[in-house]
Amino acid sequence: MDKRIFVVGIGPGDKGMLTPDAYKALHASDVLVGYPLYLDLLGEEFAEKEQLSTPMRKERERCVLCLQEADKGKTVSLVSSGDPGVYGLASLMLEVGRDRPDIPITVIPGITAALSGAAVLGAPVNHDFCLISLSDLLTPWEVIEKRLCAAAAGDFVIVIYNPASRKRPEHLKKAVEILLRSLPGERPCGLVENIGRDGMKSEICTLAELGRKEANMFTTVFIGSSATEVIGGRLVTKRGYSR
């Protein structure tokens, strides 16, 4: 036992993408804290560890819980799927722990969906790209819309996280409508669902078609730049080597 907090990214779920650093931190921990779905992804191997959680949208309480457990002298892992520093709890944990320099907080990065999903589709993020979350729980929709417009104006590849959920089934469609104001309908796009998990599926389509696709909170969406092509059935953004 050693009073400290690891903020651990476990990647998409498949153990083949869990880094040795993350594995080591989980094993060194006395208690694992996380949304139950993420803890379940760790499987049998860690089922014996003490596991704690707080409900969805109680993220601040979850970080406070980590501090409380560390205060008992424990080593704590706050577990995120993907990378905790990409739409995860790393920033909130650092904020909540700001006045506790006696409790070291270490962020351990993981393979985020922009990388794992890209590898499934081919190489869509092989040149300048951006990540935009369509969740308006914590970000006003006007900000999301402004970023979509800026990303299109900059000819970035766009990776969309949280494209839809039960409460916001229309967000992806709304985003596509915004992008179609300036991008061509034939622009190549891709979707990957349940990356590295049971039931993984992926699909390549055009931007015009994308607005009619089903998406959920386990879907990651890729929208090509002007350098993106479908090559041999893969979604590929060229770096310019062939010019």
Place this chain on the structure above:
Amino acid sequence: MDKRIFVVGIGPGDKGMLTPDAYKALHASDVLVGYPLYLDLLGEEFAEKEQLSTPMRKERERCVLCLQEADKGKTVSLVSSGDPGVYGLASLMLEVGRDRPDIPITVIPGITAALSGAAVLGAPVNHDFCLISLSDLLTPWEVIEKRLCAAAAGDFVIVIYNPASRKRPEHLKKAVEILLRSLPGERPCGLVENIGRDGMKSEICTLAELGRKEANMFTTVFIGSSATEVIGGRLVTKRGYSR
């Protein structure tokens, strides 16, 4: 031996960030192809493997070499530091191999510098962000400038790859001057050099100071959004939980 190509991301260099999938692919390979620096990062463990390379800027030839080796019935790993799908050779390999469906090409993602560097600094990419390379070897500077302006207009966190090299020592300074047209000089920024390697160093500064910093091809630069703060000595982009 099995005729196939893995395009493998080994992360920043530290074995703690090499995924099990990458490790397995390297071990299953008869030959490792890559820029010598990346192959050296793999260390003793893979020194016995046949290793091949082509000079810098001979990337197309390197991909053709992979096809030629696979054609001999070999399993080939084309090795990149970080993620091969992020400014690496994944897209070029898929392009070069497009007419060879008999040779399966699998992309294995890795921890790219935007993620590993972010974890060193704190949590700077914890909300919408974009990656921009300042290398104008394959991209006209006008495109790079357009993307910097769009990223600033969209209030994205910006991660800069290839901020400078011996032949382009002024690129970071030029980029900062462009960003200062619309962003405040006190905007928090960070630099990380040699992530996960000997001689790693990191620093937090303001955007105004960033233009005077030394950078090289092993430096990754982070420029905050309006939601980025320095909290307890870490660079943190808030997701909005505290509002």
